Amino acid sequence: MKFLHIAALTAVALAGPAFAGDADAGKKAFKACKSCHAVKNGDETIVKGGKTGPNLYGIMGRQAGTVEKFKYGKSIVEAGEGGLVWDEETLIAYIHNPKAYLSEVLGSSAKSKMSYKMKKKDIEKGVDADIAAFLLSVSPDAAPAEAEAAEASN
Numbered sequence: 001m002k003f004l005h006i007a008a009l010t011a012v013a014l015a016g017p018a019f020a021g022d023a024d025a026g027k028k029a030f031k032a033c034k035s036c037h038a039v040k041n042g043d044e045t046i047v048k049g050g051k052t053g054p055n056l057y058g059i060m061g062r063q064a065g066t067v068e069k070f071k072y073g074k075s076i077v078e079a080g081e082g083g084l085v086w087d088e089e090t091l092i093a094y095i096h097n098p099k100a101y102l103s104e105v106l107g108s109s110a111k112s113k114m115s116y117k118m119k120k121k122d123i124e125k126g127v128d129a130d131i132a133a134f135l136l137s138v139s140p141d142a143a144p145a146e147a148e149a150a151e152a153s154n
């Protein structure tokens, strides 16, 4: 198994701005994702979406590359096996540029099946943190400390 650079990356991310996302704004902004991703809890559809990417219900707190029945690329599975878990820091970094982030995490050139990168102007507007806050709000099993921190920042 590869040893990942997650700890180092986290330290860098923590030095950055706090994550003060707005879950309602994030739910609207999720329109950028729903061509490929749905948010479904069993039969309950929270956001209707495509199947190119995995269902993102409960994604926060989950090991990367582990939604049942979804056929992931090799790199994201490897990153998950090496310890990559989705939280506000890792998810935000990933959606900025999936291939670049996985390459950083794995310490070698990675491949990503997610053909999406967030536009710079959306990152500047904080759309990344809003989407992370929305996904946290639909992840009931995410670490309670994170959920509380998200509530405190709303």
Ligand code: HEC
Pocket: 030, 032, 033, 034, 035, 036, 037, 052, 053, 054, 056, 059, 063, 064, 065, 066, 067, 071, 072, 073, 074, 076, 086, 091, 094, 095, 111, 112, 113, 114, 115, 116, 131
């Ligand atoms: C063009 C289709 C497409 C769009 C648009 C897209 N994704 Fe994805 N996404 C994918 C695919 C395909 C994967 C699986 C990646 C792999 O296997 O390498 C993925 C994976 C992910 C994962 C990892 C899931 C896991 O189980 O580990 C997250 C988190 C994610 N996407 C979030 C988002 C968010 C948030 C947006 C919108 C800002 C978005 N995606 C937009 C196709 C897309």
